[in-house]
Amino acid sequence: xxRLTPVLLTSLLCGASTFAVEDVATNSRQAGAGADAxxxxxxxxxxxxxxGKQLDPRAQGDWLPKKYEIRLRIDPAAKLIExxxxxxxxxxxxxxxxxxxDLAGNMSVASVQSGGRELKFSQLNDQLxxxxxxxxxANTVFDIVINYQGQPKGKGFTFSEHQSVPMVSTYGLPFTAxxxxxxxxxxxxxVNSLDLIITVPDSLSVASNGKLVKERDNxxxxxxxxxxxxxxxxxxxxxxxxxxxxxxxxPYRYSATDIMDMAFYVYPEDLEKAKIxxxxxxxxxxxxVSLFGDYPFLKEKYGVAEFAVQSxxxxxxxxxxxxxxxxxxxxxxxxLAHELAHQWFGNSISVKNWSHVxxxxxxxxYAYALWREHVDGRDGYLSTIRDLGSxxxxxxxxIKDTADNSKLFSxxxxxxxxxxxxxLRHVMGDEKFFLALKxxxxxxxxxxxxxxxxxxxxxxxxxxxLDWYFKEWVYGTGQPHYKVxxxxxRNDNRSxxxxxxxxxxxxxxxxxxxxxxxxxTSSGSKTFVVWNKEKTQEFDFSVEGxxxxxxxxxxxxxxxxxxx
Ligand SMILES: [Zn+2]
Numbered sequence: 001x002x003r004l005t006p007v008l009l010t011s012l013l014c015g016a017s018t019f020a021v022e023d024v025a026t027n028s029r030q031a032g033a034g035a036d037a038x039x040x041x042x043x044x045x046x047x048x049x050x051x052g053k054q055l056d057p058r059a060q061g062d063w064l065p066k067k068y069e070i071r072l073r074i075d076p077a078a079k080l081i082e083x084x085x086x087x088x089x090x091x092x093x094x095x096x097x098x099x100x101x102d103l104a105g106n107m108s109v110a111s112v113q114s115g116g117r118e119l120k121f122s123q124l125n126d127q128l129x130x131x132x133x134x135x136x137x138a139n140t141v142f143d144i145v146i147n148y149q150g151q152p153k154g155k156g157f158t159f160s161e162h163q164s165v166p167m168v169s170t171y172g173l174p175f176t177a178x179x180x181x182x183x184x185x186x187x188x189x190x191v192n193s194l195d196l197i198i199t200v201p202d203s204l205s206v207a208s209n210g211k212l213v214k215e216r217d218n219x220x221x222x223x224x225x226x227x228x229x230x231x232x233x234x235x236x237x238x239x240x241x242x243x244x245x246x247x248x249x250x251p252y253r254y255s256a257t258d259i260m261d262m263a264f265y266v267y268p269e270d271l272e273k274a275k276i277x278x279x280x281x282x283x284x285x286x287x288x289v290s291l292f293g294d295y296p297f298l299k300e301k302y303g304v305a306e307f308a309v310q311s312x313x314x315x316x317x318x319x320x321x322x323x324x325x326x327x328x329x330x331x332x333x334x335x336l337a338h339e340l341a342h343q344w345f346g347n348s349i350s351v352k353n354w355s356h357v358x359x360x361x362x363x364x365x366y367a368y369a370l371w372r373e374h375v376d377g378r379d380g381y382l383s384t385i386r387d388l389g390s391x392x393x394x395x396x397x398x399i400k401d402t403a404d405n406s407k408l409f410s411x412x413x414x415x416x417x418x419x420x421x422x423x424l425r426h427v428m429g430d431e432k433f434f435l436a437l438k439x440x441x442x443x444x445x446x447x448x449x450x451x452x453x454x455x456x457x458x459x460x461x462x463x464x465x466l467d468w469y470f471k472e473w474v475y476g477t478g479q480p481h482y483k484v485x486x487x488x489x490r491n492d493n494r495s496x497x498x499x500x501x502x503x504x505x506x507x508x509x510x511x512x513x514x515x516x517x518x519x520x521t522s523s524g525s526k527t528f529v530v531w532n533k534e535k536t537q538e539f540d541f542s543v544e545g546x547x548x549x550x551x552x553x554x555x556x557x558x559x560x561x562x563x564x
Contacts, residue, residue: 065087065189068191070181070196074199074200086145089143098129100130102175102182106150109121119144165204168200169305172236173236181235184235186353188448199223200222202222208239208318210316211229211230211299212226237347239315241318248263252285262303263302263303264303265306270326273327276329288341292345297343321335348445349448351450356451357402361417362416369384385418393412393416397413427466432462451470468512469512478505479561481505483562484500494545495543496540502536515529515530516528519547520548521547526543
């Protein structure tokens with residue numbers, strides 16, 4: 001069985017040059033039946049009040065969304081979406097007069113209402129500014145309905161097809177939700193309730209987040225799908241995937257008497273291959289649960305929806321998964337393990353902001369190595385980590401410029417992120433490391449976390465400070481390059497080994513890490529752990545027998561290079 005290297009992950013995600021299918025779909029958009037209506041609305045929009053510039057820029061932090069209801073009619077032929085988003089929100093600031101939502105400028109807002117009253121609004125720079133009917137006191141709950149339509153542009157929402165059947169899908173990268181619906185497009189802006197009421201041609205089905213509560217035939221050539229989410233969710237993981245799906249389920253047994261169905265939405269032509277590939281997911285789920293704790297969305301579901309974008313994305317409870325990955329031979333199990341792990345790391349625990357994206361991608365990438373350990377033992381685990389590459393990763397895991405998606409989803413974030421967890425496991429020891437993982441999941445379930453939050457949980461479990469570790473590996477760059485030499489002086493039947501380790505990486509940083517030192521004699525080998533923390537350091541060992549070989553970190557617990 002051919003297995004692709006997990007390095008493929010980053011080349012398929014978010015790189016601007018990898019979106020051939022999607023970009024074609026975007027560029028070939030035709031002016032369809034809805035275009036006239038769109039133009040009229042655009043004209044009307046430009047006449048609406050121009051008060052955007054006068055809004056208090058702090059308005060974005062002065063209120064919080066609590067609930068959304070997205071009600072859309074999707075016309076694949078016209079490549080048009082139209083409908084409304086009803087939002088319930090809470091005023092945080094006193095005297096709240098206006099709010100700003102994220103919404104792409106090419107989406108035309110027809111009206112904004114609250115309590116039956118029309119509100120003034122304007123659109124500027126992908127923002128929708130709304131003046132409230134009257135100033136609100138802090139802690140006031142208020143409702144807003146935005147009626148809008150448009151032809152979405154960008155990676156966040158695309159019209160495509162497979163075998164001449166329409167395929168409509170969203171793709172939730174940071175700050176792409178606004179390409180198709182008005183929202184507070186931030187990972188920290190979670191709501192506890194989201195309904196998606198989606199009307200499509202009746203030959204198509206809608207896959208989405210949460211639970212499918214109702215499906216209604218409108219007897220006019222359309223069908224409406226009612227999806228409901230009652231776990232906290234943020235906009236980028238809200239998803240639609242629409243085509244002539246075949247659906248199959250697999251049971252995940254989470255107790256002696258309880259079953260959660262896993263639901264798979266696949267193209268009819270890929271059904272048999274998908275049954276083979278996705279057949280691994282109940283076992284993968286059990287393995288992840290044993291390490292990370294209960295599946296966070298047990299009352300809803302886990303599913304996968306096939307889509308036409310050549311990528312994958314961890315939409316909450318229903319990741320999207322490229323048609324190209326459904327091969328019927330398990331060669332892409334690493335993506336399935338990755339996306340499943342995101343339900344804990346990314347969806348249940350979401351980042352406080354995108355600077356900490358390694359808490360999503362590094363963890364999900366590492367989860368595949370843990371799955372390989374479950375299936376193939378320690379050797380499978382270690383070879384998976386080695387496959388992530390041991391070259392020099394560019395930049396730090398902590399990202400300052402969060403507007404740059406190529407930095408947010410680079411192989412540094414995915415692969416060095418996984419290495420950093422792997423190395424932390426060696427620093428803390430298995431027992432404390434896995435307890436820390438579970439405690440992190442428990443402490444921050446359904447909330448947002450930062451690197452500091454994860455560090456604190458680890459320190460609590462480890463019993464010592466770990467600031468040096470996070471400074472080196474999360475906020476810092478580079479990796480150690482060890483120059484190693486050793487001598488052996490025989491003394492009766494013993495060897496006295498003097499080992500010299502010098503760190504010769506070009507940057508002035510000196511890494512502090514525990515290093516396994518393996519000494520081999522004719523009767524076997526013995527491993528010692530030394531703490532290397534100086535530019536040049538010597539270590540002495542006295543062992544029985546004649547030492548013929550000295551190896552530094554033979555299992556690769558440290559991201560490094562070595563030269564004699
Ligand atoms: Zn990921």
